[in-house]
Amino acid sequence: MAKSPAERKQEQRARQATAGDKKLELVLDNQELEMLAQNCAGRRPGREPYELYEYITTLIRIDNAQLNQQVAELNKRNCGRCGDQLPVTECCFRGENACWLTRGWHELKLKIPS
Ligand SMILES: [Zn+2]
Structure with missing residues (x-):
């Protein structure tokens, strides 16, 4: 289900309030910053762009799902x-x-x- 901007903000605040979460500091070069802004907007055409945290945390989850799938395939060999x-x-x-x-x-x- 699509989340409204307010719901997404609320989710971000809830996430930040969760004990045990780790805060990371990222150093990005200009090209990466440009790509980040481009992707946050480009993946939500006509809508409010992804928040930076939302974009990065989702990428982590996507890669985790992909890795688990790859490992499951490898397990057959x-x-x-x-x-x-x-x-x-x-x-x-x-x-x-x-x-x-x-x-x-x-x-x-x-x-x-x-
Ligand atoms: Zn071997």
């Missing part, structure tokens, strides 16, 4: 060298071509689409 279920985090064959840890981990890293 095994390392070609040691046979352990993927994703392998430790393997004595690391460095060998057949070991998933050598190159396979690239499947999980953050990638900027070209």
Whole structure:
């Protein structure tokens, strides 16, 4: 359900009041700031742009969902060298071509689409 600007503000205040939340300081360069402003507005055409916190926290949730999905897919496969279920985090064959840890981990890293 679409949230009204007032509801979104209220949610932000509620979030900020929650004990245990961690405040992060981000240093962004000019290009990133421009992208941020562009995306907050561009993802809500004709509506009030996303708040900065809302945009960033949603990205974190999106990436978490995506990572969980990727890991679930990887769980169906095994390392070609040691046979352990993927994703392998430790393997004595690391460095060998057949070991998933050598190159396979690239499947999980953050990638900027070209
Ligand atoms: Zn292995």
